[in-house]
């Protein structure tokens with residue numbers, strides 16, 4: 264905690280300039296050299312000059328909040344051609360060490376949490392290290408998320424066999440010998456990490472909220488204290504705590520690892536006799552947990568059709584405050600700042616203007632679809648797919664189309 | 677069916693007073709619906725876990741350990757002699773290191789399978805049917821052959837109400853633990869008061885202006901801002917576009933072939 268005590272005499276002596284033998288009488292010191300510790304002295308003039316935009320006879324300055332990094336002249340930093348940097352893939356030929364990340368990768372796709380874990384792994388790997396992603400089954404988009412190597416362990420991802428999965432991951436990790444291994448602290452990832460930890464007999468640093476080469480930090484004892492430790496072999500990363508990887512895409516080169524996964528197999532009969540997935544019932548799942556929300560606003564007056572549509576899409580119903588205040592929809596269906604903040608993947612808004620209080624509830628949704636008659640509504644601006652059309656006409660059309668697909672009958676509205 | 681419920685000395689998340697963690701009270705409720713259960717606590721003091729008597733347990737065994745000692749070897753030895761058909765535990769402790777490792781270390785020591793995050797259970801003939809939470813209200817229904825170690829998820833039914841009479845009738849028995857060495861090596865940690873850290877705002881520029889951060893918070897910038905706008909399309913076309921978009925992002929099931937729905 265305490266910083267070392269300064270010794271001004273020694274500091275001065277270290278800056279003394281060796282002089283010619285003749286003039287030994289007068290000591291000379293080099294005062295231009297920067298002191299070793301402490302933050303560097305600011306040079307406001309140079310900072311201002313760095314903000315100058317290239318070109319033009321009149322000097323122009325970029326006074327935005329983000330200061331350009333020191334030493335980068337503005338001339339080449341500003342008009343950076345986006346396409347050139349985007350298409351360049353970073354290749355790490357011989358990483359000094361590996362940091363492994365084991366994403367959940369449900370359905371062969373990286374979740375937002377998985378991408379944060381890769382970002383954390385990238386932070387631990389630094390410049391010399393490489394990030395290796397270990398997955399069971401295929402996984403797409405690893406390179407863009409910051410992976411240098413991709414290790415695919417064969418095995419059926421669909422069969423629920425957590426112990427076997429942990430055994431294969433542990434065997435692959437033993438063969439790969441990475442410096443650190445990171446898991447997401449999700450339901451599946453946290454389970455896998457703990458199984459791997461007891462299998463390998465290594466301690467696990469769970470639920471890290473800060474991941475840096477200098478140390479990992481996790482909350483403990485009901486968030487009264489935080490515990491800090493140097494990065495060990497195994498750790499799990501808390502959700503929404505670490506930023507995604509933001510640099511150029513990396514190569515995610517497939518790597519084969521010879522792991523004798525069979526060696527650690529136990530010979531007991533499989534304890535899990537059957538496993539079936541029961542999807543959530545969209546009609547009863549709480550709005551905050553729903554995966555897909557379809558919401559009605561003041562632009563709708565035919566709520567019966569809306570309810571049919573919600574059932575046909577297998578979505579969870581939501582509403583704006585206007586409808587809830589009017590008693591047309593239950594209060595627990597209200598989306599927004601004074602209602603429910605959604606964590607849905609997709610939000611489908613029908614006749615909602617998109618007031619700021621409403622949009623706050625939708626901020627976490629990855630995809631938004633909006634139907635509104637007003638081209639300039641905020642909801643249209645927010646949407647990934649915006650339809651400027653009467654929602655009363657679109658709803659029956661959707662129902663007809665869904666009915667046609669379901670039974671080939673058509674004409675139901 | 678014989679059931680053992682692992683009880684830990686928890687602390688209330690707000691006040692810090694010793695309490696029985698909610699997850700373990702939920703585990704007691706699950707156990708009460710399945711068969712005869714005994715509580716098991718290893719630690720210096722059993723006063724806090726005695727609450728579990730009022731919430732549906734008839735008997736608690738207290739293995740006396742020194743403060744800070746690893747409970748796993750003592751619990752494993754005791755469970756080895758009790759040989760229950762089902763061991764229930766919370767998915768994480770509350771008020772301690774909250775690492776969630778104890779059930780896994782126990783399952784390894786006892787050589788039993790472990791089923792995590794269970795919200796409901798019922799007994800069959802020699803088997804157990806367990807509902808496992810997958811988050812967002814989805815479940816996985818498992819049929820397992822016991823004995824198993826099971827951890828309980830917060831979505832399980834709420835604990836039974838505390839009953840004073842039941843708490844009076846219940847007993848806490850002291851059991852001398854078998855001496856054993858620590859199993860899993862500990863990590864050396866440095867502790868300091870917790871500091872809240874800002875939650876990540878998705879797509880927020882590092883060090884951006886307040887207006888930019890607000891835009892990121894309401895989602896008006898970023899990938900979604902570059903959306904597609906269809907102005908006054910035919911309603912049928914619009915419907916087709918919407919369904920295609922919903923299927924592309926995977927929230928709507930693809931059109932079912934006739935017969936499989």
Ligand SMILES: Cc1cc2nc3c(=O)[nH]c(=O)nc-3n(C[C@H](O)[C@H](O)[C@H](O)COP(=O)(O)OP(=O)(O)OC[C@H]3O[C@@H](n4cnc5c(N)ncnc54)[C@H](O)[C@@H]3O)c2cc1C
Pocket residue numbers: 559560561562563582583584585586597598599600601602603613614615616617618619620621624634635636637640652653654655
């Ligand atoms: C303190 C405070 C808290 C609030 N909290 C919330 C909150 O949590 N949640 C919330 O939702 N609101 C909240 N509000 C209210 C919010 O400010 C808006 O008033 C409300 O969201 C507007 O709802 P709306 O979009 O359904 O209605 P309107 O603003 O009336 O918008 C209706 C939209 O439908 C369109 N439309 C009309 N006819 C059609 C048609 N036939 N087809 C398609 N589109 C059509 C219109 O173009 C318009 O854009 C809050 C307000 C305050 C003051």
